[in-house]
Amino acid sequence: MTPRSQPPLIVKILSEQASSLLPKWTALLKQNGILATGRIKETELATQCRTVLDLLATAIAAAGLDVAAAPYQPLRDLLADISRSRAIQGFSPSETASFVFSLKPPLFEAIDAAKGSDDATALRAVQDVTRLIDALGLHTMEVFQKSREEVIVRQQREIAELSTPVVKLWEGVLALPLIGTLDSQRTQIVMENLLESIVAERAEIAIIDITGVPTVDTLTAQHLLKTVSAARLMGADCIISGIRPQIAQTMVHLGVELNVVSKATLADAFAVALRRVGRTVAPLKTVHRQQPVG
Amino acid sequence: MDRIPILKLGSALLVTIQVDMHDRLATALQEDLTEKIVATHAKGVLIDISALEIVDSFIGRMLDHIAAISRMLDAETVVVGMRPAVAITLVELGLSLTGVKTALDVERGMEMIRRRLDEPEVADGDDAGA
Amino acid sequence: MATTPARDLMEVRSSDDVVRVRQQVRARAVEVGLSLVDQTKIVTAASELARNMLDYGGGGVATIEMVTDGHRRGLRLTFEDQGPGIADVQLALKDGYTSGSGLGLGLGGAKRLCNEFTIDSAPGRGTRIVCARWM
Numbered sequence: 140m141t142p143r144s145q146p147p148l149i150v151k152i153l154s155e156q157a158s159s160l161l162p163k164w165t166a167l168l169k170q171n172g173i174l175a176t177g178r179i180k181e182t183e184l185a186t187q188c189r190t191v192l193d194l195l196a197t198a199i200a201a202a203g204l205d206v207a208a209a210p211y212q213p214l215r216d217l218l219a220d221i222s223r224s225r226a227i228q229g230f231s232p233s234e235t236a237s238f239v240f241s242l243k244p245p246l247f248e249a250i251d252a253a254k255g256s257d258d259a260t261a262l263r264a265v266q267d268v269t270r271l272i273d274a275l276g277l278h279t280m281e282v283f284q285k286s287r288e289e290v291i292v293r294q295q296r297e298i299a300e301l302s303t304p305v306v307k308l309w310e311g312v313l314a315l316p317l318i319g320t321l322d323s324q325r326t327q328i329v330m331e332n333l334l335e336s337i338v339a340e341r342a343e344i345a346i347i348d349i350t351g352v353p354t355v356d357t358l359t360a361q362h363l364l365k366t367v368s369a370a371r372l373m374g375a376d377c378i379i380s381g382i383r384p385q386i387a388q389t390m391v392h393l394g395v396e397l398n399v400v401s402k403a404t405l406a407d408a409f410a411v412a413l414r415r416v417g418r419t420v421a422p423l424k425t426v427h428r429q430q431p432v433g
Numbered sequence: 434m435d436r437i438p439i440l441k442l443g444s445a446l447l448v449t450i451q452v453d454m455h456d457r458l459a460t461a462l463q464e465d466l467t468e469k470i471v472a473t474h475a476k477g478v479l480i481d482i483s484a485l486e487i488v489d490s491f492i493g494r495m496l497d498h499i500a501a502i503s504r505m506l507d508a509e510t511v512v513v514g515m516r517p518a519v520a521i522t523l524v525e526l527g528l529s530l531t532g533v534k535t536a537l538d539v540e541r542g543m544e545m546i547r548r549r550l551d552e553p554e555v556a557d558g559d560d561a562g563a
Numbered sequence: 564m565a566t567t568p569a570r571d572l573m574e575v576r577s578s579d580d581v582v583r584v585r586q587q588v589r590a591r592a593v594e595v596g597l598s599l600v601d602q603t604k605i606v607t608a609a610s611e612l613a614r615n616m617l618d619y620g621g622g623g624v625a626t627i628e629m630v631t632d633g634h635r636r637g638l639r640l641t642f643e644d645q646g647p648g649i650a651d652v653q654l655a656l657k658d659g660y661t662s663g664s665g666l667g668l669g670l671g672g673a674k675r676l677c678n679e680f681t682i683d684s685a686p687g688r689g690t691r692i693v694c695a696r697w698m
């Protein structure tokens with residue numbers, strides 16, 4: 140900031156008249172219909188506005204218009220919190236942005252009232268307000284955007300968990316039939332899920348069936364192998380079944396050695412698993428077979 | 434607590450690690466275990482780490498050492514109850530604990546040791562499940 | 564990049580201090596909102612780096628900071644000692660390399676367990692390692 144002999148008008152207004160700005164600001168927000176959606180209560184809104192103005196007054200008195208400076212941190216954090224909760228409450232981006240931007244008209248009014256006949260000062264004050272509020276508004280929007288992304292990531296995670304259920308084939312035997320493209324993020328989620336299920340079901344053996352997986356990249360192959368290693372550390376064995384010829388080729392080509400038990404089909408893997416837990420599949424005795432089956 | 438208790442369970446010894454390990458505790462445990470294996474003719478050592486929230490390379494090395502010592506004294510070490518998050522982290526750290534056997538819980542670990550001994554039943558009345 | 568005020572400075576002079584660092588890193592990781600697996604990863608990395616400071620750096624200071632980058636939250640750890648420093652950082656990072664009696668997995672492992680990892684070290688100048696794990 141360039142040093143000035145007198146504090147800018149806007150600094151003076153915000154630090155001295157914050158309380159008279161409050162009713163005008165909230166009135167404007169209400170007029171814009173912020174309460175109509177019912178997503179936020181009037182008292183909550185009033186508290187938010189008052190806190191924003193208080194923090195803004197403190198920050199501007201200490202750091203002028205430099206919103207990146209440390210005294211602005213509490214305000215930036217508050218706006219981030221507000222923005223995040225708006226994103227979760229389902230407010231639209233423009234509803235969220237207008238919360239900050241609607242502080243401009245009351246500020247312009249205050250400048251108009253305070254300027255006297257000094258138009259140059261007033262012009263500078265208007266520019267200052269624009270810069271200040273725009274910077275804070277952009278900050279709010281960025282957080283809003285990020286929060287929405289986080290919501291999406293969380294939903295993706297939930298979908299990934301839902302779309303790959305771990306099934307119990309037998310006492311102590313789990314299967315994870317994977318279907319569709321495996322990217323590294325999905326693989327990670329699914330694998331964490333499998334390891335949790337191993338504990339919950341006290342499963343000695345887990346079959347990871349990738350018959351339904353068209354391709355596997357290096358990273359995914361590595362995740363698969365890490366899962367097998369992690370399961371071993373926990374005391375469970377994994378069998379990978381249904382590796383397609385192309386995938387086998389790719390993996391060898393990539394230098395990823397599948398140093399694990401693998402079986403051609405889920406059925407083969409199941410037979411191995413059953414033997415491991417001390418069971419076997421045998422044909423029914425002829426006596427039982429004599430009854431015709433419906 | 435300055436020592437980790439070692440419990441005799443049939444022909445095996447059971448160590449339950451419940452505290453955040455520091456050096457002295459680790460050293461003491463290795464010494465105590467060595468003595469106890471010899472004194473009790475134990476054929477297996479079960480180390481229950483289900484209470485541990487992390488295993489770093491220090492603890493990993495301790496487990497490897499215990500396994501190596503036990504092996505020389507003709508006892509098999511089984512680490513039981515490692516949590517999923519710990520296992521995932523350990524793999525990333527690069528520790529594979531190739532020298533130790535693992536089991537899901539104490540019961541499974543006992544079975545493993547019994548199977549190795551090919552004993553129909555454990556000598557004393559301790560019931561650790563079938 | 565904005566740094567929130569929450570910040571812990573912890574001396575590491577004994578093996579008990581390493582335990583304390585682990586516990587504080589865990590508490591902060593929970594506060595930041597890291598997933599259980601991510602918490603476990605950063606606590607394990609912290610344990611390795613704090614122990615190295617003790618074993619090779621003659622003790623030092625661990626700093627734990629809750630940080631936001633844009634609006635992603637995370638935990639940043641700094642380990643700083645005035646010890647002999649590391650002459651060949653590439654070698655020290657190699658899995659299996661140890662100048663003592665360790666497994667040689669601490670440095671390389673800690674790097675894999677974090678999203679960010681930088682080593683600043685030279686003989687006689689001590690060692691400073693900064694690492695971070697993001698949500």
Ligand SMILES: Nc1ncnc2c1ncn2[C@@H]1O[C@H](COP(=O)(O)OP(=O)(O)O)[C@@H](O)[C@H]1O
Pocket residue numbers: 611615616619620644646647648649655656660661662663664665666667668669670671690
């Ligand atoms: N803070 C440090 N100061 C000096 N040397 C260090 C420091 N941290 C690590 N080193 C060096 O790097 C090597 C590798 O460290 P690490 O991967 O943790 O393995 P380990 O601790 O098992 O030796 C150490 O043996 C040591 O020579």
Ligand SMILES: [Mg+2]
Pocket residue numbers: 611614615665667668669670
């Ligand atoms: Mg180390």
